[in-house]
Amino acid sequence: MQLIGRYSSPFVRRVAVTMQHYGMAYEHHSVMPFGAGRxxxxRLNPIARVPVLRLDDGEMLVDSAAILDHLDEVAGPEHALVPANGKARRRVLALLAIALGSNEKLVTALYERHFRPKELWHQPWIEACEGQVRDGYLWLEEQFTGPWFTGQAMSQADLTVAVFWSFGMAKRPGIFAKLACPKLRVLSERLEATPAFKAAPPETEMLSNQLGN
Ligand SMILES: N[C@@H](CCC(=O)N[C@@H](CS)C(=O)NCC(=O)O)C(=O)O
Structure with a gap:
């Protein structure tokens, strides 16, 4: 399998960490969906977004959720990080929906600051997005009762939130360091120290480095 996209993308990284966790071999192609890499x-994804996963028979999967759904199927119900059915599955998907939504709003605000000249930044829009980011993470913090989001076993909700938290801390430390989310911070630090996370560290970012806090 080939995973296309840089680990500096949190969507790519959650796929990479999951593959490491499952012990699945893959070739990594660290390509940016902007500039020269676009x-x-x-050519792999009509809307030029990463991650893309190319399967061994050439089939192309796009969007981290669709890719993870396939990887869960390959891992099998015993090992899958999203339960196969029922209430347990709905619970993990509900947590993931808020984590993904919060991270998407963070990325939207980052793109506003990166792609538009500073004098054209629309501050009310940035603040609205960042308010949604805060609300999402505060809700996730409330949901976390430990040792994992859904009890005694790690799920995709834990892995994804840990990846997204690290991304938020790196990109907007001024927001994330002030968030009253001690449980999410500890979760992220705990998982970042594991072999699966260490095997897929975010590369030095080439985009959005100069955006302030
Ligand atoms: N819902 C998608 C989001 C993927 C996404 O936004 N990827 C970013 C990189 S962080 C990207 O490719 N951006 C380029 C663009 O949107 O044009 C997923 O979960 O895979």
């Missing part, structure tokens, strides 16, 4: 990504 054409290469567009």
């Amino acid at each position: 054409g290469q990504v567009a």
Whole structure:
């Protein structure tokens, strides 16, 4: 399998960490969906987004949720990080929906600050997005009763929130360091120290480094 996209993308990284966790071998192609890399990504995904997972028979999967759904199927119900059915599955998907939504709003605000000239930044829009980010993480913090989100076993909710938390801390430390989310912080630090996370560290980012806190 080939995983396309840089680990500096939290969507790519959650796929990579999951593959490491499952012990699945893959080739990593660290390509950005912007600038010089855009054409290469567009040949694999019509909307030029990462992650893309190319399966051994050439089939192309796009979108981290669809990719993870496939990987869970390959891992099998005993090992899958999202339960196969019922209330347990709905619970993990509900947590993931808020984590993904919060992270998407963070990325939206980052893109506003990266792609538009500073004098055209629309501050009310940035603040609205960042308010949604805060509300999402505060809700997730409330849901976390430990040792994992859904009890005694790690799920995709834990892995994804840990990846997204690290991304938020790196990109907008001024927001994330002030968030009253001690349980999410500990969860992220705990998982970042595991072999699966260490095997897929975020590369030095080339985009959005100069955006302030
Ligand atoms: N819902 C998608 C989001 C993927 C996404 O936004 N990827 C970003 C990189 S962090 C990207 O490719 N951005 C380029 C673009 O949106 O044009 C997923 O979960 O895979």
